[in-house]
Amino acid sequence: xxxxxxxxxxxxxxxxxxxxxxxxxxxxxxxxxxxxxxxxxxxxxxxxxxxxxxxxxxxxxxxxxxxxxxxxxxxxxxxxxxxxxxx
Amino acid sequence: xxxxxxxxxxxxxxxxxxxxxxxxxxxxxxxxxxxxxxxxxxxxxxxxxxxxxxxxxxxxxxxxxxxxxxxxxxxxxxxxxxxxxxx
Numbered sequence: 001x002x003x004x005x006x007x008x009x010x011x012x013x014x015x016x017x018x019x020x021x022x023x024x025x026x027x028x029x030x031x032x033x034x035x036x037x038x039x040x041x042x043x044x045x046x047x048x049x050x051x052x053x054x055x056x057x058x059x060x061x062x063x064x065x066x067x068x069x070x071x072x073x074x075x076x077x078x079x080x081x082x083x084x085x086x087x
Numbered sequence: 088x089x090x091x092x093x094x095x096x097x098x099x100x101x102x103x104x105x106x107x108x109x110x111x112x113x114x115x116x117x118x119x120x121x122x123x124x125x126x127x128x129x130x131x132x133x134x135x136x137x138x139x140x141x142x143x144x145x146x147x148x149x150x151x152x153x154x155x156x157x158x159x160x161x162x163x164x165x166x167x168x169x170x171x172x173x174x
Binding site for chain 2: 028032049054056061064066067072073077
């Protein structure tokens with residue numbers, strides 16, 4: 001399935017959350033990741049993220065689209081290079 | 088249709104972009120908006136955003152899902168209140 005994950009977490013944990021998401025998905029921009037992922041891997045990813053975040057302070061939004069054909073993505077302006085995140 | 092819009096724009100223009108998106112959609116978290124919108128209104132919104140952003144520096148990602156049934160949203164941790172943005 002295709003997923004979009006956005007996060008809004010404390011500065012203290014943002015590095016860990018970002019690193020974890022990079023293991024499973026592609027970085028899109030700012031605090032947004034997306035990509036194709038199996039249900040098994042997604043469950044693993046979310047379970048791992050749940051251990052990192054502090055539920056009272058942080059939030060992670062997961063959008064799941066079973067068939068990638070049902071979603072259309074358009075970029076306005078500059079398309080960020082996934083490598084930008086490492087700069 | 089249901090849309091998710093994420094943006095990564097210069098601090099100089101973030102207020103304008105945010106204000107414009109609030110006219111059409113619901114704020115979700117950080118730089119993410121979502122909601123139900125007609126194609127006509129979406130075109131108007133994107134045309135207006137295109138006038139605000141500097142294409143070489145800013146980026147706006149638009150995800151369109153024609154049938155809201157095709158997308159499932161799950162929140163992990165704290166669900167941000169849409170009013171938080173005004174605090």
